[in-house]
Amino acid sequence: MDQKAIYKFCKSLGCCEACCLRYIGIKHPNAYENSKNYVTKFREENDLEPISTDKNMTIDVSAHTSEKNGASISSNVRNSDEICDKSIDTKESITNKGSTEVDTAVLDSNDSVSPPHKKRKLNVCVSCLGVLQEDNWQECYQMVKEILDKKGYECNTFACALSAPIATLLREKAVTLHLVDEFPQYDAKVLTPLKEAWKWSFGVKLGAYINKILDSGAISPLLITVNIDYVDELQELEILKTVSPQLFAERSKQKRRFVTEFTRRSVEQALELATLWSLSAADALRAPHSRAACVGAACAHAPIFLAGRYIKLSRNLPQSPWILEGRRVLPSSVQEIIFGPLTKCYKFDPEDADRRFKFIAAGREDVDVRCLGDGRPFAIEISDPTRQLTAEEMKEVCEEISNGGEVIVKEMSPISKEDLVQLKKGEETKSKTYEALCIKLSHSKFDEDHNAPIRVTQEDIDRINSYTNTTSKEVKIALQQKTPIRVLHRRPLLTRSRDILELTATLIPEHPQLFALRLRTSAGTYVKEWAHxxxxxxxxxxxxxxxxxxxxxxxxxxxxxxxxxxxxxxPPAPRAPPPTTS
Known part of the structure; x- marks a missing residue:
């Protein structure tokens, strides 16, 4: 592949330097990070003409005509990107943000304005529409920095993502078809994706501006997404209705399904059928009247997950807020007690905490049931956190939770999202051990005197301990339980198979009508309903x-x-931030 010829051809079409490197197939990040140096070296190695330093020169490239199919490219694109690469001591008067023409007036030594030179048109790449051109980035830098300053993320690294104009797909296809027509051996697969080139160029310079290190999304939890829009996009994409009329006719008939006429997917489908003749006839590579502009940015930190176990000491405390018909039934809950200290650590207001915190537990106990021993496993998902808590801070959170006397959390530790699978799976596969205080309400047929007070006998205890209805060595009692009436308002009416795996009854000598049970059950067993x-x-x-x-x-x-x-x-060792630039 003749890189020199392809470079010159792309320049003649009106591509910026970065896009020329993309079409050549350059995939070295440093080539885009320092594109000017790389291009200068490339020119020298390939014996190309140096960049012109004439401040006022404009070059009008005539339409390129393919001898093979007669297709022409109407382009008034100049090599003004080479001019813009040099510093020009001028005053520019831009009356319309979308206009590509500027009046250039040169200051003389006395700061007086000399007569304006001939209007020169603003350099806009016919392929990327300015996405890869550095003079289009300052507004993006400032927009991102304002958001980061407002949110206050304490993260030294970041990953970046681009929402590029869909029109760039159309223009990329047109350039690629011209290259294949001009150079039959050209392989379109060598094209470096626009988003990759943008990340390697814009992302690195953004990092220096916001004092953070660019990293991959698989490593850095902080993602910065830049949304770049192109004002003439819809008008240009109308071309595709002539390229693939059937596709858009079908989408038009299904307006409820396809709310947006031109999506990235529909444009890609239409371009699969595009030919050089169809795109050239529609003037797909026309000179842009304006450049793509940054219209928005979003910054989001990946969720953080904390794991722990809670011990519930109160018999008057639900796991989550108990709201009935819009009114609070009980003043607090396990969830709210745990969220309280975390809310202080992250300096969230109550509404923000409700939105940013998510409580995930391995099942739940009733309001009047205590959870003792090591406690119930739980996890907390914190969406878009500003930082990760230190081990010392998590210890202080646990101490503050426990000081209230209703809930105890001995420790919390960070986990990954993948670890949640274990917690959710445990809801269905775990077993639980209970202790129950029960009462005998009637005489059994084995009681000798039915007129005497009801009391639990040793024979009663023995019958409970020896009872089984299954031959399985692992299961003592196999149950069939319909959904309890008390939870029918939130669970479907089903009959579920549950197991009591172990069961031991003991007498309570001080209270002859009472007895204690210790039982281990499969997940989801309703112990109260089994008892009565x-x-x-x-x-x-x-x-x-x-x-x-x-x-x-x-x-x-x-x-x-x-x-x-x-x-x-x-945890991975934290990366130091880059040195602050003056």
Whole structure:
């Protein structure tokens, strides 16, 4: 591939220096980071004419005509990018932001304005529409910096992404078809993507401006997205209706499905059928009347995930805020108690905290059920955080949570998003150990005196401990439980198979009508309903083993058998910020 000839041809079409390198197939990041130096070296090595230093020179390149198909490119593009590369001591009067013409007046030594020279047209690349031209970036720099200053991210690295004008796809296709026509051996696959070249050039210089290091999105949690728009885009894309009329006719018939007429995907589909003749006939490489401009920027930090276990000591505390018909039932919740200190650390207001914090737990206990032992596994997702908390800060958060006396969190640690799979999977696969205080409500047929006060006998305890309805060595009691009436308002009516894996009953000598149970169950077992039977909706119930009616007075979760938090991994060493430039 003759890089010299391709370079000169792209220049004749009106491509900027960076786009010329893209079409040649240059994929070295430093080539775009220091494109002027690279191009100068490239010119010297290929014996090309040096860049002109004539401040007032304008070059009008005549239309290029292909001898093979007679297609012409109407282009008034000049090599003024070479002129703009040099500093021009002028005053420019721009009356219309979209205009590409400027009046140039030169100051003499007495600061008086000399008569204006001939109007020169602003350099706009026919391929990237100015996206890769450095004189178009200052506004983007400032826009990004304002957002970063407002949000206050404490992150030394960043990744950047570009939302480029869709019209660049059309123009890239036109340039590529001309190259293939002029150089039959040209392989369009060598083209360096616009977004890659932009990242290597704009991204590096943006890093110096905002005092951060450009990194990949797979490593840096901070993503800066720049949205660049082109005012004449819709008008130019109308060309595609002649290139692929059937595609857009079908989209027009399905307006509900295709709300936007020209999307990146639809343009790519239309360009698959494009030919040099069809694009040249529609003047796809016309000289741009304006350049693409930065219309917006967005900065977002990847979510941070914290893992821990909470111990709930109160029998009057829901896991999440209990709101019924718009009114709060109880004053607080486990979630809110844990969120409180984190809100202070990140300096969020209450509304912001509701939006930015997400509480994820491995199941939940009822309001009147305590969660003891090591506690219940949970995770917190913090969206768009300004920073990662230090180990010392997380320790202080846990201490503040625990000082309230209702909830204890011994430690929290950072985890990855992938670790959440383990937590969510555990909701269905984990087992839990409970301790229950139960009461015997009626005499059994084994009681000798039915007129005597009801009491739990050792025989009752033995019957409970020996009861089983399955031959499985791993399961003691197999249950069929319909959705409890108390949760039907938020869960579908289903019959679920659940298991009691272990069951041990003991007497309470001080209270002869009471007895204690310790049982380990599969995930999702409704222990309360198993204890009282819920009118036969949970079968078999505790009564089947006791041979008498029974109920549950108090319930505690003693253990949630799930390995959590995941084994800690050493966090990557923080990268130092670049030196501040004056």
């Amino acid at each position: 039977g819920e009118l036969g909706r949970s079968a078999p119930a505790l009564a089947a083993a006791l041979r008498a009616r029974a109920d549950l007075l108090a319930l505690d979760v003693r253990a949630v058998h799930l390995a959590w938090p995941p084994a800690r991994r050493a």
